[in-house]
Amino acid sequence: MEYIVSQLTEVIRFNLLGTHYMMKMWSLAMVLGVVTYLQTAILTGSVPMNSMQRKFKWIFGLVVISPIFEEIVFRMILISALYGVFGEWLPAIIISAIMFGGAHIFYGKTRFIDSTITGLVLGWAFVNFGIFVPILAHATHNTLATIR
Numbered sequence: 001m002e003y004i005v006s007q008l009t010e011v012i013r014f015n016l017l018g019t020h021y022m023m024k025m026w027s028l029a030m031v032l033g034v035v036t037y038l039q040t041a042i043l044t045g046s047v048p049m050n051s052m053q054r055k056f057k058w059i060f061g062l063v064v065i066s067p068i069f070e071e072i073v074f075r076m077i078l079i080s081a082l083y084g085v086f087g088e089w090l091p092a093i094i095i096s097a098i099m100f101g102g103a104h105i106f107y108g109k110t111r112f113i114d115s116t117i118t119g120l121v122l123g124w125a126f127v128n129f130g131i132f133v134p135i136l137a138h139a140t141h142n143t144l145a146t147i148r
Contacts, residue, residue, distance in 0.1 A: 003080045003083065003084075031137075032121060032122070032125055032133065032134075032137035032140070032141075033136070033137040033138070033139070033140020033141040033143070033144065034140065034141075034144065035121070036117075036118040036121055036122070036137065036141045037140070037141045037144040037145060039114060039117060039118065040114050040118070040141070040145065062142045062145070062146055063139050063142050063143050063146065064139065066138075066142060067135050067136075067138035067139040067141075067142060068135055070100070070103070070138065071122065071126070071131060071134045071135045071138055072131070074096050074099065074100045074103075074119065074122075074123075075096065075122060075123060075126040075131060075134050076126070076131050078092075078095075078096045078099065079092045079093060079096045079123055079126060079127065080092075082095055082096060089127045092123075093119075093120060093123035093124060093127065094120070094123075096119060096123050097116050097117075097118075097119030097120040097122075097123055098116055098119070099119075100115055100116065100118070100119035100122075101113065101114075101115040101116030101119060103115070118141070121137075122134040122137060122138060125137060
């Protein structure tokens with residue numbers, strides 16, 4: 001519970017401190033989003049978004065809703081709960097990443113591996129920078145995936 005309160009404090013700090021603080025977070029998120037996207041492209045050879053019509057139909061869900069929901073569930077809630085169980089961040093991040101990969105396994109085995117690696121990166125970002133960096137990195141990743 002104490003960690004969730006600290007995350008809410010981070011939300012308030014993020015919204016009150018203005019663009020200087022947001023620019024640092026956005027820059028890191030952009031870099032992480034590009035890196036995880038490149039990892040996806042290398043491991044899978046492509047990103048599963050074929051037609052322009054499909055891209056426009058799902059863009060809001062993929063770029064806005066999905067990153068917010070998945071990061072709150074897999075990073076903020078799950079990592080925080082697992083940290084409470086293990087008392088250490090590393091096992092919490094690893095288990096959360098594997099579960100994140102499992103949530104994306106319907107794309108195939110390669111996507112499971114790719115999503116697990118991405119989950120590790122986003123878990124590290126969450127522990128070190130709070131929830132907004134992983135959300136922005138995830139949104140950047142998904143944006144690049146829909147543009148491709």
